[in-house]
Amino acid sequence: MNMIRLLGASALIALAGAANAQFTDGVIKLGVINDMSSLYADISGPGALVAARMAVEDFGAAAKGMKVEIVGADHQNKPDVGAAIVRQWIDADKVDAIVDVPTSSVAFAVNDIVREKNKVLLISGAAASDLTGPRCSPNTVHWTYDTWALANGTGNAIVKTGGDSWFFLTADYAFGHALERDTAAVVTANGGKVLGQVRHPLNTADFSSFLLQAQASKAKIVGLANAGGDTTNSIKAAAEFGLVSGGQNLAGLLVFINDVHALGLRTAQGLIFTESFYWDRNDASRAFARRFAAAHRGNMPSMIQAGVYASVFHYLKALEALKADGNGKAVVDQMKAMPTDDPLFGKGTIRKDGRKIHDMYLVEVKKPAESKGPWDYYKIRATIPAAEAFRPMDKGGCPLVSG
Amino acid sequence: MVSFTVFGVPSQALFGQLLLGLINGSFYAMLSLGLAVIFGLLNIVNFAHGALYMTGAFVAWFLLQHLGIGYWYALILAPIVVGLLGAAIERFMLKRLHGLDHLYGLLLTFGLALIIQGLFRNEFGSSGQPYQIPDELRGGNNLGFMFLPNYRAWVVVASLIVCLGTWFIIERTKLGAYLRAATENATLVQAFGINVPRMITLTYGFGVALAAFAGVLAAPIYQVNPNMGADLIIVVFAVVVIGGMGSIMGSIVTGFMLGVIEGLTKVFYPEASNTMIFVIMAFVLLVRPQGLFGRTM
Numbered sequence: 001m002n003m004i005r006l007l008g009a010s011a012l013i014a015l016a017g018a019a020n021a022q023f024t025d026g027v028i029k030l031g032v033i034n035d036m037s038s039l040y041a042d043i044s045g046p047g048a049l050v051a052a053r054m055a056v057e058d059f060g061a062a063a064k065g066m067k068v069e070i071v072g073a074d075h076q077n078k079p080d081v082g083a084a085i086v087r088q089w090i091d092a093d094k095v096d097a098i099v100d101v102p103t104s105s106v107a108f109a110v111n112d113i114v115r116e117k118n119k120v121l122l123i124s125g126a127a128a129s130d131l132t133g134p135r136c137s138p139n140t141v142h143w144t145y146d147t148w149a150l151a152n153g154t155g156n157a158i159v160k161t162g163g164d165s166w167f168f169l170t171a172d173y174a175f176g177h178a179l180e181r182d183t184a185a186v187v188t189a190n191g192g193k194v195l196g197q198v199r200h201p202l203n204t205a206d207f208s209s210f211l212l213q214a215q216a217s218k219a220k221i222v223g224l225a226n227a228g229g230d231t232t233n234s235i236k237a238a239a240e241f242g243l244v245s246g247g248q249n250l251a252g253l254l255v256f257i258n259d260v261h262a263l264g265l266r267t268a269q270g271l272i273f274t275e276s277f278y279w280d281r282n283d284a285s286r287a288f289a290r291r292f293a294a295a296h297r298g299n300m301p302s303m304i305q306a307g308v309y310a311s312v313f314h315y316l317k318a319l320e321a322l323k324a325d326g327n328g329k330a331v332v333d334q335m336k337a338m339p340t341d342d343p344l345f346g347k348g349t350i351r352k353d354g355r356k357i358h359d360m361y362l363v364e365v366k367k368p369a370e371s372k373g374p375w376d377y378y379k380i381r382a383t384i385p386a387a388e389a390f391r392p393m394d395k396g397g398c399p400l401v402s403g
Numbered sequence: 404m405v406s407f408t409v410f411g412v413p414s415q416a417l418f419g420q421l422l423l424g425l426i427n428g429s430f431y432a433m434l435s436l437g438l439a440v441i442f443g444l445l446n447i448v449n450f451a452h453g454a455l456y457m458t459g460a461f462v463a464w465f466l467l468q469h470l471g472i473g474y475w476y477a478l479i480l481a482p483i484v485v486g487l488l489g490a491a492i493e494r495f496m497l498k499r500l501h502g503l504d505h506l507y508g509l510l511l512t513f514g515l516a517l518i519i520q521g522l523f524r525n526e527f528g529s530s531g532q533p534y535q536i537p538d539e540l541r542g543g544n545n546l547g548f549m550f551l552p553n554y555r556a557w558v559v560v561a562s563l564i565v566c567l568g569t570w571f572i573i574e575r576t577k578l579g580a581y582l583r584a585a586t587e588n589a590t591l592v593q594a595f596g597i598n599v600p601r602m603i604t605l606t607y608g609f610g611v612a613l614a615a616f617a618g619v620l621a622a623p624i625y626q627v628n629p630n631m632g633a634d635l636i637i638v639v640f641a642v643v644v645i646g647g648m649g650s651i652m653g654s655i656v657t658g659f660m661l662g663v664i665e666g667l668t669k670v671f672y673p674e675a676s677n678t679m680i681f682v683i684m685a686f687v688l689l690v691r692p693q694g695l696f697g698r699t700m
Binding site: 038040203205216229232233240258262263297 | 424536
């Protein structure tokens with residue numbers, strides 16, 4: 001009896017193997033690497049793993065005979081840790097695509113490794129616009145957003161309503177520097193002035209000292225070029241130290257719905273910023289969000305988690321068409337050749353420089369009285385059409401475009 | 404882009420930063436005081452201190468969120484709850500390590516810290532829960548050189564009272580004398596009819612209650628966040644090392660002093676603000692290994 005079972009099992013394995021012969025070792029293996037435990041864990045973290053699993057399920061990989069495995073890891077926001085894990089994944093564990101990678105400094109390191117090993121990098125969490133600029137790679141797709149798009153959306157809107165002098169509170173690493181640079185460019189291009197900046201270490205608890213410097217600058221707008229826990233701590237301290245009652249205004253350049261949830265509407269109301277995804281935008285996004293929340297402690301998806309879903313979905317489509325996953329550059333070329341279409345970002349394209357193009361949304365946080373309940377947080381003030389939302393390809397300095 | 408430097412800091416801005424340094428220093432002082440009490444009297448390097456500080460903040464949040472009990476009661480209740488938890492940890496775990504090398508206590512408390520933080524992170528995520536400033540302490544005063552929120556002023560006052568009170572109890576009362584005597588020679592003190600094991604349990608409970616008190620004070624300023632203690636505890640250990648392990652007054656003074664130094668770093672070279680304390684620690688260890696206020700052992 002046991003013998004028969006064993007034979008049956010072996011036959012099944014052989015069959016599955018035959019169906020997947022075109023994929024390296026018969027398995028498509030995705031590695032989701034991000035901050036699983038610290039200040040970016042709620043906006044990316046374990047929720048990104050949930051989103052990746054949902055994408056594989058919704059794509060119907062199993063029914064199409066594609067065997068997909070997902071592994072996850074915590075890079076602790078350290079480039080060296082991230083690089084070591086990704087090398088191990090590609091060399092020893094046969095991972096075919098690396099997914100998410102928030103924290104731009106880590107993303108840069110991973111970007112180089114993935115290119116060297118000719119695998120695929122699907123970036124959702126990292127923001128630095130250099131990833132599709134001077135550091136662009138034929139193996140990388142940058143999905144959700146970038147610092148140029150944030151600066152373009154939020155910076156433009158604020159300068160045009162009179163916020164023409166700026167002081168930056170900047171996270172002192174690749175992402176913060178890129179966001180500050182891109183926003184400063186938008187501010188000066190629109191006739192505004194940058195009065196100064198202060199660079200704070202990543203993951204700072206107390207911002208009072210930096211806010212005092214921002215207050216002393218007398219700038220009309222204090223731009224927060226940081227993210228996650230750093231942003232929520234800055235906003236809380238700004239409320240406490242009477243920044244707004246002193247005649248200045250805050251511009252959160254990168255704010256996520258989880259940050260608003262953590263702050264509470266009483267503190268976050270009135271903030272204006274740019275997002276590429278809001279769960280309560282249409283039926284498809286709501287349906288996705290409800291399923292996501294059920295699988296992730298009741299939390300609604302952030303745009304990073306939505307981007308992980310959509311990028312994995314499109315990656316699997318490209319593999320289905322290509323019927324091979326060994327050559328990373330060929331897979332990314334296929335992803336660029338096919339128009340994208342998913343329930344969260346709608347129809348879009350991926351440009352030659354690796355930039356995914358879709359609409360962006362300028363949102364305003366509701367007042368407590370306007371909100372119907374938890375997670376009902378945004379009013380969409382404007383839709384920035386895909387064609388204007390991202391940096392024109394010829395302005396980025398990506399060698400893939402010029403060369 | 405306009406270039407801008409902050410090296411010509413006006414004196415007004417400097418006063419502001421000094422005051423902010425004192426405020427942050429009060430958290431360092433309260434936490435390092437608890438560590439110093441526990442190390443001085445029990446010889447335990449309590450790595451769970453940060454996790455218990457975080458637990459204190461979460462108890463306050465829980466009291467408000469689920470039982471509607473406000474800030475002022477939480478200031479008393481949270482330290483009691485966490486103190487009892489600490490007493491239980493001492494009674495059932497740390498006690499078994501009595502007489503062994505420091506390293507065992509350090510490993511046990513470090514493991515406990517990881518477990519406690521992991522449990523909270525699993526349940527509440529990493530972005531934290533909001534906790535509002537109590538209405539009585541909203542608003543602030545313009546001091547001319549800076550806007551001082553009332554709540555931050557209260558933090559400095561509360562922390563000074565608690566720190567000096569603790570110092571007084573340990574250094575100037577009969578109870579404190581028993582405690583210090585028990586550290587020197589437990590057997591002899593026991594021979595006088597004092598229940599030393601119970602005293603040790605209560606001391607540990609008191610030490611971690613101090614951490615919980617600091618946690619409640621911190622809750623309205625920062626997010627009530629499972630990582631809040633992990634980020635702070637390393638700095639606080641550096642403070643203890645600089646002040647001298649086990650010195651009560653040393654840890655209070657060093658806490659405030661390093662808060663001020665860190666505040667000044669944030670003006671002159673903000674990028675280095677969270678490494679400055681460790682630079683000082685390395686320097687002190689080189690020049691005066693027993694710490695600024697420590698006695699040579």
